[in-house]
Amino acid sequence: MACAKVDYYPAAHWRRGTKGGVECRLCPFNCVLFEGKTGICKGKKNIGGELKAINYGLTTSMNMDPIEKKPLYHFFPGSRILSIGPNGCNLKCNFCQNYNISQEDYPTRFFSPEEVVNFALSRGSIGIAYTYTEPLIWFEYVLDCSKAARAKGLVNVLVTNGVINPDPLDELIPWIDAMNIDIKSMDGRFYKKICKGSLDVVLDNVRRAVGSVHVEITNLVISGLNDSDDMFFKLTDFLAGLDPLIPLHFSRYHPDYQQTAPPTPLETLERASAIASKKLKHVFIGNIASDNANQTLCPKCRKVIIERSGYTVDKVEIENGKCGFCGAESGVIGA
Template identity: 50%
Template sequence: MKLKEALYYTPLEDNKVKCSLCPHGCIIEDKDVGICKARKNEGGKLYTLNYGKITSYAFDPIEKKPLYHFCPGSKIFSIGSFGCNLKCEFCQNWEIAHEEPVSIEIQDEDLLSLAKSRGSIGIAYTYNEPSIWYEYVLYMSKMVKKQRLKNALVTNGYIEKEPLEEILPYIDAMNIDLKSFDERYYNRLCKGKLSSVLDTIEISRKSTWVEITTLIIEGENDSLDEIQKLSKWISEIDEDIPLHLTRYHPAYKMSKPPTSYDVLTKAKDIAREYLNYVYIGNVWGIDLNTYCPNCNNKIVDRDLSGKIVGINNGKCTKCGEEIKIVY
């Protein structure tokens, strides 16, 4: 496939370009690539290197994204490419985020056919960072919407306001990584800025369904004070935003031991003081059901593949509490 010119960049003198897709704002020399390794300057024009290139795909439960309050019990066709604009030392998908893996190209019509097959509700752009696959995700999300299917982004939220606002009308749901509530953590372990991710969450929540994931790493972002601040900040946007507190396992450059169950449960207890829906992820055998925040009636049974068991007309069948779930 011929290289496609990128969106969101400015030509500079001496064949340099300034990329404005993400907060890094890379100034890229001729023949060089940006931090994400997916955008290259060729003769003073910026090109996307991963347009139409797919490294991973699968049919997944929507809960695996994780999205627990968006079409529970459904399946979605998940695709990913390569590259990332953060450098998280604990990256779970480092082979496609920071290396150059083998990729394939799938015709648009074949991709859309897959998105409609096996009971899938649409496409989730995931595995690597979809925001630096921007041109292709924007194009495909428009095609998907024409088919009356759903688009979901699983993202680190590290994107500038203008490109974010351009793509949001085509996105039905997002799971955004909020890796920590400490700017130093983002700078030291991810080579990014917390403030930019917070902006993305606030902007996105006004336009689409949002859930948040925080990977808990002992000794790094597990202090109860930080969990409290993080949860309180989310609640000030909307206390019904689901928060997924996920267990860390050693990966990429980080060899710390896995997060203990005790640390996760304490973090959940703190978060529940501010948020109505808090889940623990990446732990075998944990209760992943959804309960009414008012009366604790079970409303979504994930032991039964996400079956809705306690909601009628958007309200709890026991107490009448309004439940925010996208059906």
């Protein structure tokens, strides 16, 4: 929908409470807010007894990125996508790699959905990626942008922590083409203590997304916190039970924000990859200098069908979605 800058955009998914309070129903925190109070995500506020999306259109970052940077390795490989993100998040991860825009107030600039779509078209982007912090707290804006983008033949990508209630997710998914979802650990205690969130919510939403959109998973591996063999086995079994072709990205952690654990050793990431590769066909290692762990192999003949150097795609051996060597379905979209 077209709009000029709106200071107090009507929020979706909320209900009235008592004594002028409102309950946000966007994510499982279900914040109850009285007059003038703001939700934990910093994007919703009770104004005059109604819930408003005070972050609508306010953008911290806008860049043209390789799709591989999201990371999405099996969705239009080698393409570039306009990437935007809001200020705020509904989790409080003490290791956040983007804490300056997720946990702190950060300067923003307003862009209408039409401006974003036109900019994407002018730059030859395949679409729009909602990313950098947590795009689900930008629900109203992402929905409007996604509809405008779809109307112009652009794709929509979510890079998300997966923390949202079922009804809004079901409303949004028809407009989304691909998602990279963070599974930060397979230990509910980790989510509760380190992220102030719920593992079960994330796993439920991964299940809802798989089969509806292209899904890839990222796991940021942190030394001493989520790097046990047991965790890697549980993550592998969960994803293999959904679809063994789901790409899994183990990402290297470096100390940031409030977390002081040492950088993840390469050996830990290789151990994680070895465990996951027993049941999953596409396992990658990110945030490291080596390219050896970032090649896509055919799920059947195991020859390299996408060759990468960092975020650059050097060669694609896929024809009409099939392996160029043996003809097996590759599971790669847009190649």
